[in-house]
Amino acid sequence: MYHLFKCKPKSIGFIVLFLLILISCVPFTYTQEHQGTKEIITPQGVRLLKNKSYDDSIQARSEILELYKNLRLTDVLDAMDLIGLQDIGLMHKNIRALWRDVDKFSHRMVGFAITVRHVPTDVRVGQNSFPNLEGFKKFKSEQYKRAPDAWLAVAKPGDVAVIDAGGIPECGFIGSNNSLGWAEKGIVGVVTNGGARDTDEIVKVKKIAVYCKDGYSTRGVRPGRLIAESYNFPINCAGVLVYPGDLIVADGDGVLVVPRQRALEVGKIAREIHVGDEKSRAGRFKRLGIPLDETVIVE
Numbered sequence: 001m002y003h004l005f006k007c008k009p010k011s012i013g014f015i016v017l018f019l020l021i022l023i024s025c026v027p028f029t030y031t032q033e034h035q036g037t038k039e040i041i042t043p044q045g046v047r048l049l050k051n052k053s054y055d056d057s058i059q060a061r062s063e064i065l066e067l068y069k070n071l072r073l074t075d076v077l078d079a080m081d082l083i084g085l086q087d088i089g090l091m092h093k094n095i096r097a098l099w100r101d102v103d104k105f106s107h108r109m110v111g112f113a114i115t116v117r118h119v120p121t122d123v124r125v126g127q128n129s130f131p132n133l134e135g136f137k138k139f140k141s142e143q144y145k146r147a148p149d150a151w152l153a154v155a156k157p158g159d160v161a162v163i164d165a166g167g168i169p170e171c172g173f174i175g176s177n178n179s180l181g182w183a184e185k186g187i188v189g190v191v192t193n194g195g196a197r198d199t200d201e202i203v204k205v206k207k208i209a210v211y212c213k214d215g216y217s218t219r220g221v222r223p224g225r226l227i228a229e230s231y232n233f234p235i236n237c238a239g240v241l242v243y244p245g246d247l248i249v250a251d252g253d254g255v256l257v258v259p260r261q262r263a264l265e266v267g268k269i270a271r272e273i274h275v276g277d278e279k280s281r282a283g284r285f286k287r288l289g290i291p292l293d294e295t296v297i298v299e
Helices: 002-008 009-035 057-067 075-083 133-144 148-154 176-184 200-204 258-289
Strands: 095-097 107-121 159-164 191-192 209-213 226-231 235-237 240-242 249-253 254-258
Touching: 057 107, 057 249, 075 249, 075 258, 095 254, 107 148, 107 235, 148 226, 159 235, 159 249, 191 200, 191 249, 209 235, 254 258
Parallel strands: 107 159, 159 191, 191 209
Antiparallel strands: 095 209, 107 226, 107 249, 235 240, 249 254
């Protein structure tokens, strides 16, 4: 430092200028190097809405299903009104039965929700995407693997698949073949804000109840249209928050979701409503000369 002060003013000026240039170059060099460094990350998502706990024993499931046997959607809806859940769980009226059995009412269903969420694909193909047909077939096979029915691994007899189609308007992920496979595993029905395909066969065999948007057909296959995102997490289906395990009640009037934790409470009230209505209608049947059937109680 002593030698620095003994330098001539002209020399000191050069030294100061040199230091200023050196200081200004340091951050510039660092910035250039920093900009050239890649930071590859995978964002860690957080699910704020958690699944709810419930008793899923065989006994608990059987008790609920027996309680709701032959109950109509309106019986259950009226019961939910009485405990302060008015219209909570009532899906949009455009979710309709694909087929109806007016004799045996086999289109009616009661079961426990397995929630499934699909999202739009991020890969599409068009004309000349591949040099030959084999290329398209390979693409189709690869993309099918991104849209599996993985939820079947946890399915139990008495379950209902509730599927959020992710806003995809033209994809029939419910078909005549795979729906029979679901029926073989004891799945009693499927509800979706999308649609189904191969509907002639589904309607003909009537082995699984299907409730979909406007009761219509969405005809395309999955590859190039959707991919499976998750299952057994809370989803939105037709304006209703559906948790895995919630009770699904469906008939010709639409689809209703009953919170699993309130299912017994709602079911007992709905049973009283239903019995009262059957008795009342039995009297009207007699007075009007209508033959009594299984929809009324004869005393």
